[in-house]
Amino acid sequence: MKKEYVIGLCLILVIAGISGFVLWLQPSSNPQKGLTNDSLQEQFQSISGEVAGGSLSYKIDFNTKKPNSPEKIEVYKTVQPKVTKTDAIALAQKFNITDFADIKEGDEKISVSSKDMRYCLQLFKTGGMSYSDYKRSDTPNGIDIAENLPSDEEAKKIATLFLKERGLLPDGAKMGGVIHEKAYKSNKSSELKTVVWEDILVYYTRELNGMKVEGTQFEVEVGGHGDIIRFFSNWKEYESVGEYPIKTRDSSVETLKQKGISAAAGPDKPDTITIDEIYLAYETNAVAYKEEYLEPVWVFKGEALKNGTSLGPVKEFVPALTDASKKSLSS
Numbered sequence: 001m002k003k004e005y006v007i008g009l010c011l012i013l014v015i016a017g018i019s020g021f022v023l024w025l026q027p028s029s030n031p032q033k034g035l036t037n038d039s040l041q042e043q044f045q046s047i048s049g050e051v052a053g054g055s056l057s058y059k060i061d062f063n064t065k066k067p068n069s070p071e072k073i074e075v076y077k078t079v080q081p082k083v084t085k086t087d088a089i090a091l092a093q094k095f096n097i098t099d100f101a102d103i104k105e106g107d108e109k110i111s112v113s114s115k116d117m118r119y120c121l122q123l124f125k126t127g128g129m130s131y132s133d134y135k136r137s138d139t140p141n142g143i144d145i146a147e148n149l150p151s152d153e154e155a156k157k158i159a160t161l162f163l164k165e166r167g168l169l170p171d172g173a174k175m176g177g178v179i180h181e182k183a184y185k186s187n188k189s190s191e192l193k194t195v196v197w198e199d200i201l202v203y204y205t206r207e208l209n210g211m212k213v214e215g216t217q218f219e220v221e222v223g224g225h226g227d228i229i230r231f232f233s234n235w236k237e238y239e240s241v242g243e244y245p246i247k248t249r250d251s252s253v254e255t256l257k258q259k260g261i262s263a264a265a266g267p268d269k270p271d272t273i274t275i276d277e278i279y280l281a282y283e284t285n286a287v288a289y290k291e292e293y294l295e296p297v298w299v300f301k302g303e304a305l306k307n308g309t310s311l312g313p314v315k316e317f318v319p320a321l322t323d324a325s326k327k328s329l330s331s
Contacts, residue, residue: 060257060273063302067278069249073320074209076238076282076294081127088112090121095121095131095165096230108288124184127236128217128287136229137221140183140197148224149200152178159202159220162228170235173204173218199223199230203244207236208282214299214317215284234287238294244325249278252298252318263304263314270304271310277301283317293329296320 085103088110092100097112097119104111113120122130136144150158155178163169183197204218221230247255261273281299285291297317304311321329 007214021024050059057269058261058271060274060275060277062253062259062275064276064278067249070280071245073246073280073296075241075244075296075321075325076208077240077241078127078291078293079237080290081125081237083110083123083125088121091123091129092121094168095119095122095228124287126287126290128234129231130233131231133227133229136223136227137184137199138181138197140185143224143227144197144199144229145224146195146198149198150222151224152200154226155200155202155222158222158226158288159228161219168231168233169204170218172206172208173235174206176203176205178202206235208294211296212279212281213284213294214281214297215286217287222302231256234284236284236291241293241329244328245322246280246296246320246325247298247318247322249298252320253278255318256300256316259315261300261304261316263316268306268311270306272303272305273314274305275300275302280320 001215085105088103089100089112092098092112093117097114099115101113101115101117107125109122109124111120111122118133118135120132120134124130135141149155160169160175179201181199181201182195184193185196186193200222202220202222204216206213206216206218215234216249217232217234219230220228223229277299278301279299281297282294284294285295296319297321300314300316302314304314319326
């Protein structure tokens with residue numbers, strides 16, 4: 001979903017091997033989180049694909065009013081950032097990393113770590129950045145536990161002040177909310193589980209031209225005693241390149257019917273998909289991928305059902321630009 005757990009999870013598994021228990025990470029239960037949190041929407045975001053056999057094994061019900069369908073929409077070109085090792089060092093210093101190990105530069109990012117490898121900062125060449133305290137982030141440590149955490153409102157203030165003091169809070173960032181992330185310990189011989197690590201993820205959302213920018217990630221994790229233990233940003237810069245014709249809402253509905261909901265291809269196949277919300281938005285690429293322009297999309301949100309029981313929320317994106325618009329933008 002939202003970030004790389006490789007190092008944190010590896011440490012957890014090491015602890016699990018020593019103690020004879022299994023640890024895993026998951027956010028606290030919140031049915032609205034997948035629908036409202038832009039930083040977590042990737043876990044429900046479907047990837048376009050053809051329907052096997054050309055027909056659906058489930059029906060799609062549209063339970064939503066027809067939204068306005070403009071003929072054209074503002075399109076934004078992605079401004080490709082130019083980052084250097086000097087930029088990475090300056091950013092690392094904002095997170096109090098001063099005893100640098102070797103600075104590593106690859107095709108995708110520049111990495112700066114402390115000599116003890118506890119702290120790591122990454123500056124992505126596609127537009128994004130991350131910071132982690134590997135002894136605290138996603139790692140049971142005795143400090144990041146419920147009784148040491150600030151309140152949710154205090155966490156919001158701590159995160160916002162931290163960003164503002166370092167000039168890291170971009171214009172247009174809106175407070176989205178908070179999520180309590182947790183790691184659990186479970187005995188293999190029992191279904192009982194205990195929370196052994198917890199922090200508060202504070203996330204921000206973004207709009208352009210009055211529309212959501214889906215895929216935006218701008219997150220600060222607040223740990224025990226109000227410490228900042230992780231930061232992640234997928235926040236690119238854009239400039240308008242004018243208005244371009246888009247496909248109608250009805251045309252996108254037909255496209256959706258033809259290709260289906262790719263989230264429905266999982267092991268628990270639904271018999272019904274209900275679409276409760278349709279709207280125009282922009283979709284930004286994940287930070288690992290280069291982006292030429294911010295793509296307008298029709299967003300279909302709803303729920304997957306089987307025998308009347310919910311299997312979870314679904315979200316499907318259908319590209320909104322006409323073929324002629326795409327050709328014009330790529331030329």
